[in-house]
Amino acid sequence: MRAIDEGLARRRPMIDLQVILNGVVLGGLYACVAVGFSLVWGVLNVINLLHGSLIVLGAYLAYLAFTALGLHPFLSLPLVATVLLAFGYLLQRHVLNHVMTEPVLVTLVLTFGLDLLLYNALVLCFTATPRRIVLDLGRIEIADVVLPVDRLAAMLLALALTGLLYCLLRGSRLGRAIVAVRMDRDAAILMGIRPRDVYAVTFGIGALMAGAAGCLIAVVFPFSPGLAETLLGKSFVVCVLGGLGTVPGALAGGLALGLIESVFGVWLGPQNANIIAFAVLLLVLLLRPAGLVGRAGFE
């Protein structure tokens, strides 16, 4: 992400349409990156420190499909997402489910431990060398505004996937059950919903969204296992800015972060834009713990 931001910084230091557009594109990707993390946090009340590595895992799977099978990342996306769905579901059901009632510290430490395991496995399998799927689809130029097509396509796909998740949560039996458990677990039990099942499926969906986001990231940015930490950090910011557990929240938080990074990146340099992002996170945390658009969630 840094590379693009620096590219931006070299342009004239002015807030123009290009900067805003860059922010929106970035924001769309961030929304998709964070929405699974937000859902898991909101519904399970678990901060999933594995999230960043799950995204990177998705990116590597897409990369593997691309180099070994020649499969276009946008086509392998459903496959990758399905693999991660199964992975997430099983992980929650058989590992995380045992610590759901433990104090915050325990779930945090456990997901961190799992993250180290996954990170190490990624480094062993794929080495730490940065990879990237280069599609080179050209660029669109309208007036002064320039946008690479691959990036635009990834952003649109990210928004489409996020929208799909929204429809799933709103319009399906499963989605209603997830929202019900999030809003009022005890009342949901009276509807015949088993929260344990919902937790496992929700974690699976969180992993699915991470995998999908990974496929898109692979097209846009160079990635290595180390990118996981950055992506996790972005997810935190998006989540706190937008509020927990809702798709519109993630979207708002993603766009806010994208715009903060691109606008302040131009003004103050990309490094300082990140400080602004985290400072805003801290401020929102202290002043409006429910997020910019959200209402009070857990704790």
Add this chain to the structure above:
Amino acid sequence: MAEPLLSIRELQSGYGDVTVLWSIDLDVSEGEIVCIVGSNGAGKTTLLRTISGVVRASAGAITFAGRDVVGFEPDVILGAGIAHVPEGRRLFRGLSVRDNLLLGAHLRHDRAGIARDLDFVFGVFPVLRERKLQDATTLSGGEQQMCALGRGIMSKPKLLMIDELSLGLAPQAVERMSEALREINRAGITLLLVEQDVATAFDLAHHAFVIEQGKVAIHGEARALAADPKIRQAYMGI
């Protein structure tokens, strides 16, 4: 005499080692409206929560439609035909009236049947049809209670248990709700009500149980009990 639909014997229950129900005996016959009254903390809500499986019974028996239902998960009990409308409505925020109603039918898979019951609910409470796309928690108190009732009906229960139907409602709303309950009962659903407004409860019900300190203190035909001074005694202790 026919076997009662719900039969509870020597039920003991509570939270952890806090016993709330000491020994409850209670029968509900099919097609009846039965009410449970009693002062705060007597254990009415705990009784409903124990029947619906949210709270584990520590001793005693609950038989429903000839089947032992003690110790099962809430979804199994709901599937057996006991729905529970909790106190305070507990509608799901952020979901529309229609989605809330559909959540009541979560365990069902018969699309046609669900659609039919949705129509039935909208027939009983026309205002819900008008507001079906509105966030359920933005409805007025009375409308929320209708939605909660409708959500209970959507599971197609044999027995519908309702906790504190009239709490916080205006007298006219209570009147409308009572009418709706009679209609629901006529449609073949047996009702078990927990009520703090004793008059409303006794007007509606065929049978009444007065619970005091986790035990059934008085029970009998609602009409006969309505004039019984013992009721006041059970509440006021004097």
Add this chain to the structure above:
Amino acid sequence: MTAILEVEGISRSFGGVRAVDGVTLRLLPGEIVGLIGPNGAGKTTLVNLMTGVLRPSSGVVRFSGRDVTRQKPHQASQRGIARTFQIVQPFPEMTVLENVAAGALFAAKAPTIAAAKAQARRHIDFVGLGALADQRASALTLPDRKRLELAKSIAMNPRVLLLDEVNAGLNSGEIDSALDLIRRISAQGVTILIIEHLMKVVFSLSHRILVLHHGALISEGTPDAVARDERVIEAYLGTRFAERQGRTGHG
């Protein structure tokens, strides 16, 4: 006589709902006052307002004539306002002795932990938990947890004790011994405000009863007078039922 604890015109709303609405009450030194009212009447909110857990939207709280409206909970307990919770809240990982010592140390300002523990032992013996002093609080049965709660609050050396449903969940034998304990605490000169669902308990214990309904005081007087007050019966049984019973009662 000057009131030890008084609230004047106190109100508190939550999201537009007035949970407590203009309540005025005075507790005189040494009395036992019962506070009753149907579910959601605002009893616990009132206690929270008196102990600094909540700030009132309007009104004043006075302790020994001094305005303490803006006190924090720990200041209230250091001043001598102790309370018990509806759901007993011992520190589960600590022993009975340590639980009680905490009250002696922080509220009654015992000079050292050892001194606090020495004081705590006396209070534990007083409530009859002496044999269990070194048990973990989490291992106690419910009646013993209630005793522990009382021992904790008297260890705070209170001048006023607010008891929020100390008897909930106890059987009648256990209630009797709890009542005995409360009377003995009262005999030491502690002013007591007791919130109770069980009418028998409040009526047998209290010198005076206050009835709260929809956040406002609707009746006040001796147990007998309150139990016959039409407004109280209405509050508990519903207006229409009270009317009907009134009719049958008179004719």
Add this chain to the structure above:
Amino acid sequence: MMDRMPARDRIGFMLVGLGAITFALTPWIGGNYLVRFTTSTCLFITMALSWNFIGGYARYPSFATAAFFGLGAYAGAIAQTRGLAMPGAWLFAAVFTAIFAASLGSVILRLRGHYFAVGSFAIVEILRLGASSWHGLTGGGSGLNVPILPGGPEFASRVFLYSMLALALVTFVAAIWVDRSSLGFGLRCIRQNESAASMLGIDVDRLKIIAFVLSATFVGAGGAIYASWVSYIDPTDSFQILLTIKVPVMVLLGGAGTLFGPLIGVLAFQVLEERIWSSFLEIHSGVLGLVIVVLVFCLPGGLLAVPYRDMFGRLSFLRRETVP
């Protein structure tokens, strides 16, 4: 808590004393490598004992350890480059970190649970990014050189070993004090039920801030000593997310909220890591992850809570004795 198992405590203190003497003798026992290992072990002991004040006694899931460490490292390094003598710089770093923690704590300790955890994470991030941006003061991403201690490498390594050891001992003394004082008592109450604690007359806000400041001060000093020791610091090394989680893991491994738990945890972890690090470089973090997973599932109360007494009935001296 004071009168609990004096026999066990006595043995504990004896072992700590023996350990401290052994640590002090390492220059004569082993080579450079062992001295370095011991120095860093002392640093981790300081950090683990410190984290235990807020994370163990009060159970506030703080992930600010790396923030205090990095802040102390930079404060000390900058003070030293501006001409302050080394011990003065360390003291300055400790005070600076303490003040930072006090002002931060009064705001951030209002948060609970996950939000507190995230807030403390964010502090680390902000400080790390800040350190890499503020070139004029911190040297930015290219780091900061600290004057090397004159007198040769062997002398320097001993100075830093004894400084770290002294710091660890001071922290341990502070831990004993907290464990036995009304502060520790109050924090334990807060851990179990914060609102009940405040009803019992405990000024919870004040106690939490004191614990937070304690959890920062010694870590800040440790950071400053570290900076002088390695004589070069940079933002990524000073504000490590890994460090901020590793320290709580060490404490949990030994037993959180106890006096000896952090010591046992650090030793076990260090030995384990040393074994793993030296033999399987490639799967280092994976094995660390595995240790964490095993810890959470098999040792939920830490090594101290394992019922050894039941496992080795003969070791009766470990049995808890309670003074009547």
